[in-house]
Amino acid sequence: MAITGFYLDTRAVKDGDLAPLKISISKKGKTAYLPTDIKLKPSNWDGRAYKVIGRTDRQALNTIIYNKKQKIDNALLRLSDDGELTLLDARRIRDKVVDYLTPKPKNTINEDNLFAKRFLRFAGLKKESTKEIYMHTYKRMVAYVGDKLARLRFEDITKDWLTGFDTFLSRTSPKKNARNIHLRNIRAVFNDALDDEITTAYPFRRFKIRPVATPKRSLSVDQLRTLISYPCEPTVAKYVDYFLLSFMLVGINMVDLCHLESINDGRIEYNRSKTSRLYSIKLEPEAMELIDKHRGKKYLLNALDRYANHKDFVRRMNENLRKVGDMDRVGRGGRKIRNPLFPSLSSYWARHTWATIAASLDIPKETIAAALGHGGNTVTDIYIDFDRRKVDEANRRVIDWVLYGKK
DSSP states (O other), X not given: OOEEEEEEOOTTOOTTSOEEEEEEEEETTEEEEEEEXXXXXXXXXXXXXXXXXXXXXXXXXXXXXXXXXXXXXXXXXXXXXXXXXXXXXXXXXXXXXXXXXXXXXXXXXXXXXBHHHHHHHHHHTSOHHHHHHHHHHHHHHHHHHGGGGXXXXXXXXXXXXXXXXXXXXXXXXXXXXXXXXXXXXXXXXXXXXXHTTSOOOOGGGTSOOOOOOOOOOOOOHHHHHHHHHSOOOHHHHHHHHHHHHHHHTTSOOHHHHHTOOOOBTTEEEEEOXXXXXXXXXXXXXXXXXXXXXXXXXXXXXXXXXXXXXXXXXXXXXXXXXXXXXXXXXXXXXXXXXXXXXXXXOOXXXXXXXXXXXXXXXXXXXXXXXXXXXXXXXXXXXXXXXXXXXXXXXXXXXXXXXXXXXXX
8 A cells, every 4th residue: 555645855955945845655665756846944844734834825835735645646546446556666656646647648649558459469369269259359348438449548447447348248248157258358468468567557456257156067977878879860860979979089179079180099189279288089999980970071070071160060069969859740831849858958068078977987086187188287187198098098987887887
């Protein structure tokens, strides 16, 4: 916390001369000073009451002094709201206050400190899929403040601004976790600017992004067995195969599954699109059977033989997974009425299902984390990176339990 006060600087003043009155800014035992352009005799200054005394113009001078201090206190309050005050020492706080109080010439903008420009630069360095997410955030900010966004400095993005933006988003995105994606994108740009010393503003010290806990969506062993064995229409069965293949490859994401190109020494090896982390998964016979069934022309699998991109395939896959279940035909035209077994099932459930079943088999959480790419820098995680055998054995156990009931 910074404290302001007044200091009559008599150090270089001879007896009877006027001394400059300064405003002091103190923090953690260090003090910096700002001029007031007022000079007084020591006898005309009450250092305890911070008042001019013994002069006919004392009332006017005290008003000027009070107003100057008030402006500085307001500047400090703004720095505190932006989260900067805790980062700066007394001298840098003084410099920030001077910058805040100095009138800026019209049409003069420090472009390095423009939030929108930095945001676009940061987004442009991301891979295409991630860039799209950031650009969606940018469009939502434009919808919130319009053309004003281009002129906002980092210091203008305050706790109140973020709260207002979150409220604005809630009108079309009632789910908190969906809104948090946009807020995390803004925070990432702030972190990048802090690293490059573009700004010291950081409203996220006071504005907290709090996720809402959601249940992990996964199938139980019995539900997965039901899905595998259910007599589906051929057009639906294809997508069930892809779900099962994803499961047998330790929950590989569909974007990565669709873009697999080859098998290397009995293993599937790829860099996960989301994290760029290298994965190497042993190809079990049951998974190999599904690959042979759905061989592709350009890629290992035929998912993209008919679809322009993986998103279109996943959309159709999810639609069909939710068709698994009883079906009746009604009316003259024989309109299909479905009673889906798993109305919310999607391709991503395969990943959570693998982890849930692995945990039920008492497979060590370190092994599960390594298999899913969640490992940190523990000794165990590093060991698993070099010795994939543990993950291979875990995957084999999961498959044996699901398909054959063998623990």
